[in-house]
Amino acid sequence: MVNCCGLITANKDPVPLKSIEVELEVRDHVATVVSTLNYENKEDKPLEAVFVFPLPGDAAVCHFSAQIGQTQIVAEVKEKQKAREEYDDALSSGQQAFLLEESEQSPDIFSLSVGSLPPGESASIRLDYVTELAVQADDGLRFCLPAVLNPRYQPLGSGGSGGVQVTSVPASLVPYSLSFSARVSSPRPISKVESSCSLDPLQYLNSEQTQATIKLAAGHKFDRDVELLIYYKDAHQPTAVVEAGQASAELGSLMGDPVVMVSLYPEFPQSVMSSVASCGEFVFLLDRSGSMDCPINNSKQQETRISSARDTLLLLLKSLPMGCYFNIYSFGSSYEHIFPKSVEYSQQTMEEALKKVGEMGANLGGTEILSPLQHIYSQSCIPSQPRQLFVFTDGEVGNTKQVLDLVKKNSGSHRCFSFGIGEGSSSALINGLAKEGGGHAQFITGTDRMQPKVMQSLRFALQPAVVDISVTWDLPKGVSVTVLSPPITALFQGQRSLIYAQLTGQSPKAAEGCVTVKYSLAGHPSQNQLRFSLKPAEDTGSTVHRLGARTLIRSLEMEERERRGQPDGGLKEKVVQLSVQSGVSSSFTAFIAVNKADGEAIQGPLVRRNIPISRMCIVKVNLCSFSTQTAMACGAPSERRKRKLCAGPVMTVMPKQPPRDPLLQLVSLQQASGCWLLDPALSAALGKTSEEVDKSKPAPVNSDVWATVLALIWLHGFKKDAKEEWELLAMKAASWLRSQNAPCLTECVEAGNALLGCSMQKDVLGL
Structure with a gap:
C-alpha cells in the first residue's frame, strides 16, 4: 500500500479534525442537513487544515459559519476568485479564515480550508445544505451521507488544475468520529426506515406515525456511506x-x-402499460477500471463489483426481446466493444456476447468514460429501434461536468439508465447521467443485489417512450x-x-x-x-x-x-x-469567512495538513513513473494525486470462485428465443438426473416444450423471492410456449409439478 501524505502531523499526531456531527431533517421528500466539524490544533505552529469531502450531487449548500472560542463568524457567498484572494490576504496578514468551494470538475465534491488555526486552538465549523431525496424503483426515498470518498480518476489531457486532490486511507485509519441523527416528518405515515449501517430503533413521535427520529448506532467505521431508505404509505400521491x-x-x-x-x-x-416494447437498441457500457475488482459490499468478500456486473449482463441479455438490437462496450483507460456496431439479437449474437462477457475482468486501468460515450453517440441510430443506454460504474471520475454535458447534448437520441456500484460512487455522475439522459438512476450499496435493481430499470426501458x-x-x-x-x-x-x-x-x-x-x-x-x-x-x-x-x-x-x-x-x-x-453554492462562487475580531495577528509559519477521508478498497498498484519511497516522502508530483489509486496494472490474488448461483446456472442455459433445450446441463440445474427428467416427460410432448415448462415451474416454485430478476425472461419463455400451440400442456405442467415437487397452475406460469 502507498502511504499518502498528510495523514499525521510533524509530531506524529493525528490531523486536526476531531469529530463530525450530522443532523438530518426530512420533510416529505426534501432534506435539510446540518453538519458540524470540530477541529483542534495540537501542534506548536499555526495550521492550515484542508478537508476534501463529498456531498450529494444535487445538494445546495446554503450556510457556512465558524465558532472560535466565543466568536462566531458567518460566511458570505462571493465570486470564487474574489473569495480566494480574500482568503489568501487574511492568511498573509495573520488572520483566521475559512474557505468552502465546490470542485470545478464535479459538483458533488467540496474542499474546506481552515486557515491560521493557532496552536492549542479549537474551531467548530457548521455547514448546512438542502437536497431532494431520489425515489428508488421500490418507492423508497434515498438519503445518502457520503462517508467515503474514493479518489477520482482525472483523465489525461482533460485540463485540470481544478482536479480534486484526495488524501484517502483505509477506514480503520480515519482519525475522527461521526455521530448522525435524523428526524422525519411527512403528511403520510412513515412505514419504515432502512439503512446499510447499524441504526438504533426507529422512534415514532406521534400516534399517526407521521413523525419519527432515528440515530446511527455508535461506532460507525467509515467503511461505507451512511444511506437511509425512507418508505411512506401511499407514496404516489402528487403534492x-x-x-x-x-x-x-x-x-x-x-x-x-x-x-x-x-x-x-x-x-x-x-x-x-401491458404492451411491453419488443424493439429497441440496447447499449450496455461497463466500467472495467481497477476499482471494479473491489468487493461490492463488506458481507460477501468473494463477490466483486465486476463479477456482479457480469452476472447482471447475463440476466439482461437473456431478458432482451427478439427483434431488438444490442452491443456491449467496456472501458477503463481505453475502451472496447464486442461488435463494431449494434447487431440484431439472436442465438448466435447472444452466445458470442456472453462468451466475451465471461472473459471480462477489472483490468483496463483508469476510468475514461468520455471516449466510449463519444463513440456510442457517433453511431447512427437504427430506425424504429429507440436507443437505451445502460451505464455501470463505480463512479470515480474527475470530469463529471464534461460527461454530463455530452449526455445532455445527445439526450434527444436516447434514454440513459445509470448504476452506481459500491460505496463512494459519485452521486453527481450517476444521478446526472439519468437526469440528462431522460432515464433512471440506481445505487447498489451495502448488501444490495445489483440484479433486481437493473431488471427494474430494464422494465422502465421497455416502457413506451x-x-x-x-x-x-x-x-x-x-x-x-x-x-x-x-x-x-x-x-x-x-x-x-x-x-x-x-x-x-x-x-x-x-x-x-x-x-x-x-x-x-x-x-x-x-x-x-x-x-x-x-x-x-x-x-x-x-x-x-x-x-x-x-x-x-x-x-x-x-x-x-x-x-x-x-x-x-x-x-x-x-x-x-x-x-x-439566494446564499446557495455554485461553481462560480465560494463561501468565505474571515475572523476580523480585534487581537494580535497569528505568528509563525503556516503548516498545511491534508485531512484524510475513508476509501473503500486498497488495491496494490504499479507506480510506473516514481518509486514507493518517493511517494512516502510526500514528494510525488501532483499529477499522481489526480490519478485514481486503483488505476494502472493491478496485481491481485484472485479469490477462490464460489459455486455458481443455481438461478444464474439455469438462466445461462436459456436460448435467445426464450426456450430451454432438454440436455444434461438443464437436468443438473434442476437438481435431477437426465434419466429422471427423460422418464417423467409425457410421450406426445416435444422435448424443448418439456424443458421450458420445467424451467418455468422451477423458477416459480423455488425462486419466487427473486422474481424481479427472472420475470422478463420467464415472460419470454411463456410467450415462446404459447407460440408452439403444444398439445397436452396441462398434462405437461402436472408431470413437471410431480417431478419437481411443486404445485404450479398453468395461469401462474403465464400459460
Missing part, C-alpha cells in the same frame, strides 16, 4: 408545497416571491409563474417528477392554482392534473426557495459550458448574482 418569500428580500426577486414545488407521479393507462410533454399552469388573475426547472424530458410509470416555479403577484385568500402535465404515450394523448392551495405552508423555512435556486443555477451553469468560447449573454454573471442573492 404541491408553496413556500412564502423572505420578508427581507425584494418583492419580484426569487427569494422575495413565493416558490412552489410540485411533485407529480404520472399514472399511465393499464392498456398501454413518452413524447410531446408539456406543462401548463392555471392561476388566478394577477398571479404569474416563472418556471425554475428545465423542461421535463422523460416520464415513467409511477416515477416522480419535480417542478419548481416562482409565483409573482398577489393572490386572493383561499385561491387555488392548477398545474397540468400533458403527454402522448404509444399514440394515446394523456394528462395528469394537480390542484393546490396558493396559501404558503407554515414553518418550511427557505428549503424550497434554495432548491429552486439550485435547480436554476445548475441549468445556467450547463448552458454557460455549452456556449463556452461564444458570447454567453452574461450567464456566468447571472449565476453569481443568483448564488449571492
